Amino acid sequence: xxxxxxxxxxxxxxxxxxxxxxxxxxxxxxxxxxxxxxxxxxxxxxxxxxxxxxxxxxxxxxxxxxxxxxxxxxxxxxxxxxxxxxxxxxxxxxxxxxxxxxxxxxxxxxxxxxxxxxxxxxxxxxxxxxxxxxxxxxxxxxxxxxxxxxxxxxxxxxxxxxxxxxxxxxxxx
Numbered sequence: 001x002x003x004x005x006x007x008x009x010x011x012x013x014x015x016x017x018x019x020x021x022x023x024x025x026x027x028x029x030x031x032x033x034x035x036x037x038x039x040x041x042x043x044x045x046x047x048x049x050x051x052x053x054x055x056x057x058x059x060x061x062x063x064x065x066x067x068x069x070x071x072x073x074x075x076x077x078x079x080x081x082x083x084x085x086x087x088x089x090x091x092x093x094x095x096x097x098x099x100x101x102x103x104x105x106x107x108x109x110x111x112x113x114x115x116x117x118x119x120x121x122x123x124x125x126x127x128x129x130x131x132x133x134x135x136x137x138x139x140x141x142x143x144x145x146x147x148x149x150x151x152x153x154x155x156x157x158x159x160x161x162x163x164x165x166x167x168x169x170x171x172x173x
Contacts, residue, residue: 020166021167024163024166024167027163028164028167031156031159031160031163032160034152034156035153035156035157035160038149038152038153038156039153041145042146042149042150042153044128045142045145045146045149046146048125048128048130048142049142049146051121051124051125052125052132052142054121055118055121055122055125055132058114058117058118058121059118061114062111062114062115062118065107065110065111065114066111069104069107069108069111072100072103072107073104075100076097076100076101076104079096079097079100083097130142
């Protein structure tokens with residue numbers, strides 16, 4: 001019976017000694033998951049900030065290209081009206097008109113490409129719950145969220161340092 005008692009005492013001592021290690025390990029694991037999540041959120045916010053800049057740039061390109069497209073269409077219509085008034089248009093005139101409409105078609109493809117890109121970026125913001133109708137508000141929202149996650153990251157890193165120091169102290173004792 002004394003062997004059983006000794007075994008129970010030894011096992012009890014091991015449990016008391018290993019308890020703090022297990023708690024530290026569990027806290028470390030939980031905190032590591034939180035750190036990873038916070039870093040991922042910061043990465044997403046950084047990407048959102050870059051997308052917002054890209055969205056604003058695309059908006060400017062769409063406006064400029066839209067104006068150029070309207071001018072090109074108008075020029076094509078005017079050239080077509082001139083050609084209609086001629087009895088025998090020259091090959092050069094016909095080629096110039098065809099070239100103008102080819103230019104219009106190229107501008108239309110570029111314009112549609114920019115519009116599609118713009119809509120995809122807007123959709124990604126909608127999925128994140130960020131309205132980009134007012135770019136200043138969206139920028140403010142992203143900045144605010146970034147600050148929140150940066151503070152959380154600093155706090156989590158501080159907690160991790162404390163747990164690591166405690167774990168180190170326990171292992172040296």
